[in-house]
Amino acid sequence: MIVRKAALTPVRYAGSSLRELAWHTQRYFTLLWRSIHGSFTRPFYGKDLAVQLDSIGVGSIGIVILTGLFTGMVLALQSAVEMRQFGATIYIGRLVGASTVRELGPVLTALMVTGRAGSGIAAELGAMRVTEQIDALNTMGVDPVRKLVVPRFVACLIALPLLTIVTDLVAIFGGLLIAIVKLDLTFDLYMRSVYSTLAQNGFLLRYIPIDFVSGLSKPLFFGAIIAITSCYYGLSTRGGTEGVGRAATGAVVTSSIFILATDYFLTQLIIGLFIE
């Protein structure tokens, strides 16, 4: 093999890093576009979608239940400490409901699914890449994006909102447990408090609370982020088993940052569109 070496000055290094960033960005959005397009066009891989729904959705139920339960309980406990001073413990339901449905439910669910399923997707596709199974798909006339990425993408889009609902409900239930056991509130009082906060920002189409819309639109974006980022890292894996580990770590870190950043911009957008 012939090697031509060129000196790498700081300016050239910065230039090549920027080029690389632009290249990755372009490929990332190309993968997103091809996944959206592949979700609506043949061939459909129904069996693979079912497998992914089971793995990403059903497989994550346990972890989101635990996350929701302890988050709700901690929220109730922490807010009780402050609210007791003003005799305002009856508003615990408002605090738990609002923070869970608007923010913590979607974000914590997405972060937990990233850690559990996102790393798994990146590691699985990464292992397939380094053992040439992705190339094998290509050589057999099968598009790896349609066969591997689209089922995971659609599964994440379906699973994330449903898992978020589970987290929200369990977190509200966790808050209820603390409210009844530690704060001597009644079920009715706590649930009225939860409802009043969900109704506070108004309704879409008369019946759907805006907070609920906001809380369930975010998981769609987060699902897309988890699927595309994890698949992108997996498909881009280089360097054997070490590369697989790097892909899994990179997928979790990048997805988590994208989720938190996207959450901020989506919140801004929702406040601008519906609340202000």
Added chain:
Amino acid sequence: MSGTGDLLWDSGHLRLEREEARRLMEAGGAPSPEPAAEPLISLRDLDLSFGDHVVLDGISLDVWPGETVCVLGGSGAGKSTILRLILGLIKPNGGQILVRGQDVAAASREELLELRKDMGMVFQEAALFDSLTVYDNVAFYLHEHENLPEDEVARRVDEALRMVDLDPDQVEALLPAELSGGMKKRVGIARALIHQPSILLYDEPTSGLDPITTRTIDDLVLKLQRELGVTSVVVTHDIRSAFRIGNRVALLFGGEIVFQGTPEEMMESGDGYVREFLH
């Protein structure tokens, strides 16, 4: 060691290699293909670089219908890259790759998927799908592209497995992790030929195998050429395998093809690197 000693040793070594090579060629006996008007695969002035690394530097190679061409070269010489270029998995920086007259480098994604349906690839580590059984691995192409009843798929899978000397009843239900290295390669070959492609590409089909299994795989490559008439490009660094199965061999060095011809012509070549590679 004196100069005379070197010569004697060299001479003896070469004679031994020649005898062995002749024996290998006779033992293998790759059948000569029928003459054809145009090559099935044609690489023309191919250039490929990865950053500053020049992998291929203006190589040209024709593969005629029905023949087996072995691409030889040291580790990292770019042999496997040639297969990836033929499959359109990577694009060259310059030159043309013609398969049945169609330029692979200029083909769209859909055209590439179509072109690949006439090719089968046997990967170095077999690249079997971990989560699928041997049956599902071999049947994969048929399940994806051909709307056949399952009993017809099962018949074709059995046929392909028997072609590679595997007993379907014993292996079909196994997962790739439960197979030996040689069995994995054979299942890989069965998967590659299930759709009866006219081109088979082999990436180091005998690497990591013991001599007896290597011989079995070589015999299999010859059998497929004889019985199915497939055109094969075999990338290998195993000179003995190449002499046994190849109608022609090409030697890659420094990004260039420094020799191409029959195994007999290679034995007679006076090129310094060819002689060094042979010994």
